[in-house]
Amino acid sequence: YPDQNCGVIWPDPNDPPKNLIDVFPEYLTHQTSLDTIGPYLNSTMLAQGWGKPFLMFETNTASCGGFMGVSDSFAAALFGVDWAMQLANGNFTGALFHAGGQNVAYNVRLSPPTNESAFHQWTIGPIFYSSIVVAEALGTSNTSRVKDIFPNNGDPHTPAYAVYENDQLARLLLINFLDDPSGANDYTATLNIGGQQFGEANAVPAQVKVKYLSAPSVSEKDNITWAGQTLGARFQVDGRWKGDENVQTIQCNQGANTCDIKVPAPGIALVFVSDAAQQLAAASQSIATFPTTVITKTANTVSVDPSVLATSNGNNGKSRANRIGGTSQGGANAAAPGKQPALILTALSGALVGALGVLARALW
Numbered sequence: 001y002p003d004q005n006c007g008v009i010w011p012d013p014n015d016p017p018k019n020l021i022d023v024f025p026e027y028l029t030h031q032t033s034l035d036t037i038g039p040y041l042n043s044t045m046l047a048q049g050w051g052k053p054f055l056m057f058e059t060n061t062a063s064c065g066g067f068m069g070v071s072d073s074f075a076a077a078l079f080g081v082d083w084a085m086q087l088a089n090g091n092f093t094g095a096l097f098h099a100g101g102q103n104v105a106y107n108v109r110l111s112p113p114t115n116e117s118a119f120h121q122w123t124i125g126p127i128f129y130s131s132i133v134v135a136e137a138l139g140t141s142n143t144s145r146v147k148d149i150f151p152n153n154g155d156p157h158t159p160a161y162a163v164y165e166n167d168q169l170a171r172l173l174l175i176n177f178l179d180d181p182s183g184a185n186d187y188t189a190t191l192n193i194g195g196q197q198f199g200e201a202n203a204v205p206a207q208v209k210v211k212y213l214s215a216p217s218v219s220e221k222d223n224i225t226w227a228g229q230t231l232g233a234r235f236q237v238d239g240r241w242k243g244d245e246n247v248q249t250i251q252c253n254q255g256a257n258t259c260d261i262k263v264p265a266p267g268i269a270l271v272f273v274s275d276a277a278q279q280l281a282a283a284s285q286s287i288a289t290f291p292t293t294v295i296t297k298t299a300n301t302v303s304v305d306p307s308v309l310a311t312s313n314g315n316n317g318k319s320r321a322n323r324i325g326g327t328s329q330g331g332a333n334a335a336a337p338g339k340q341p342a343l344i345l346t347a348l349s350g351a352l353v354g355a356l357g358v359l360a361r362a363l364w
Contacts, residue, residue: 002026002036002083006064020069027061027070027079028177028218030159033086044091056087056095060127066106072125074215074224074266076106080130081213081268082175085137085161088146097127112235120235128231129224133213137173137270139277141165151189158187158263169193170274178265179218185265193273195257202257205273209281210248210261213268247281 003023007015026032040054047054061071061079070076080097087095099107108128112120138144145164152158157178163171178185194203211227222233228246231237252259263269272281 001059001061001063002032003061003067004063005067009064018067020067023062023067024070024075024218027075028157028179030082030156030175030177032079033083033159036083037086037090040092041090048091053093054091055093058098059083059095060098060106062106065100065104068105069219071105071127072107072221073218074126074220075218077126077129077213077215077224078175078177078218078266078268080127081133081137081173082159084130084134085146085173086148088138089148089161097131109237116235121232122237122239123234124231124237126221126224129213129226132226133173133268133270136211136281137161137163137171139163139165139170139280141170141276144170152187160189165274165276168274170272170277172261172271172273174261174263174269174271176263176265176267177218180265181216183265187263187265189261189263189269191252191259191261191271191273192257202254204252204254204257204259205275205278206254207249207251207278208259208261209272209278210250211270211272211281212246212248212264213270214264215266218266 003018003026005018006012007017044054060066061076066072066076084095084097097106097108099109102110102113106127107125108131109125110123111117112122138146143165147162147164149160149162151160151174157176159175159177161173162169163173172189172191174189176185176187180186191204191208194200213224213226215224224230225243229241229243231239232242250259250261261269261271272278
């Protein structure tokens with residue numbers, strides 16, 4: 001984690017709660033990812049030499065649940081992409097983006113609270129969009145290699161990554177951390193591939209395809225789109241993309257060996273360069289839709305089989321003494337009173353809240 005918010009959970013005069021205005025800029029600069037990965041680079045180098053995987057077991061915007069208003073904003077989505085790609089660049093095999101309960105700000109998704117599932121749907125956290133962008137950036141070939149290319153003289157507000165497949169440039173990921181809806185801080189990246197300065201033939205394709213991750217501002221929580229589509233606003237997510245997908249085609253100048261790609265402020269442009277990458281970007285979506293309780297039923301439908309409940313171990317000591325609740329076949333149910341082990345197994349009904357694993361490297 002690049003930061004922590006533990007002073008809110010465990011009050012400590014030596015670690016007071018942090019001012020969100022002070023921490024917000026941390027998630028709007030490439031330097032944060034560089035500083036956070038620095039201590040691990042020697043270890044990932046050793047792992048590479050030994051042919052071993054190297055995993056980030058837990059990460060996200062800030063430990064102890066993140067920062068409300070920051071970790072659940074578009075800034076977190078931008079940071080999540082930059083951080084995952086930096087992990088890939090640093091030779092991490094993979095990373096797990098942690099999630100938690102209703103009071104955790106950096107969750108990838110949240111179920112409706114308490115009994116509101118009868119009329120509310122799910123909520124997607126901005127960090128979920130990060131995982132979608134990174135998954136498409138890395139591709140499915142399992143041959144991708146990621147390189148931080150430090151464009152614009154290493155400007156920390158406009159990082160970029162090149163993704164190679166089978167030693168050929170497949171995709172380019174461009175980030176703009178600046179927050180300016182006026183368009184004054186949009187920038188245009190000029191792509192050159194090969195060329196006389198490298199003693200190579202011009203290699204810019206006739207065209208490239210581009211998908212954009214966009215939002216009105218870095219503080220936006222709900223109105224986030226990927227290639228023109230969104231999963232929905234708060235309590236409106238049913239797992240299906242809404243709107244029409246918009247994959248832009250940009251014509252390149254092969255004579256000049258240049259291709260100009262606009263990057264909005266704020267936003268991310270994922271540029272599909274190789275023929276294979278462009279074909280995947282332009283492919284029509286294959287979507288399987290399944291009925292859900294949100295659509296087909298009008299009330300909370302969680303239930304427990306009475307026969308399972310009757311033989312569960314969710315009882316107190318007095319019940320166990322009367323031989324009620326054994327679940328082991330041929331075991332505890334036949335024990336004499338007072339001889340049963342004090343084992344309690346809790347049956348959970350509902351959704352398991354786990355953690356989102358984001359593949360942050362494809363150099364296997």
